[in-house]
Every structure is written in C-alpha cells, then in structure tokens.
Amino acid sequence: MLAKDHIATLIEAGKATRLGPNWPGKRCLAKTRRATLCQKPAIRGRGWCQLHGGRSTGPRTAEGRARVIVAAHTKHGRRSKAYIEKGKAIRKELKQIILECQRAGLLPDK
C-alpha cells in the first residue's frame, strides 16, 4: 500500500500531462455542434484534433495521387497494360520468326 504523501506526489506529477481544464498544451480549434470549442488536444504541428481535420486527408497533387494509385495498388505488375503488351509483342515476333524459318526450309512445316 502506498503512503498518502507518495500518492499526492504522483498526482502532482501527473497534472502536467493530464488533459484537464488547466492543461497547457494546444487544443483543437474546431467548433462542435453545441457551438462550443472541441476540447481534444490538437495534432502536433496543426490546429485540429484527428476528428476535426488534423490528420492527413490524402494526396492533393496529381503526382501524389498517381503515386498512391499506381504504386500503392500494384502488387507485381504482371497484369499491367505495359507488361501484357510487351508479352504480346514478343509472341508476335516469335511467330514471325518461326514462319520465316519454315518458308526458308530451316524448320519443318506443321
């Protein structure tokens, strides 16, 4: 069991980090539906809490969106248009080579 003065010391130590009315940190600037200020602590570097727009809302620039859509949603790229077109071109070229070899007599006809 803790001594009473030790408990008082712990309570005093916790006051600096507690989010009560005298908390010294920055609070959210958003207005609630009751027209009062939101009392949650603001996200560091921003004026709002995570409920009122403090966190990221996604990429804004075209470059950022492309990065998210292409890079984050691509697993291996074997179903991508470029990969499929490359395979088609290789097979077409191979077919042409086989046909030319058959015409020249280097390969037996079917």
Ligand SMILES: [Zn+2]
């Ligand atoms: Zn808030």
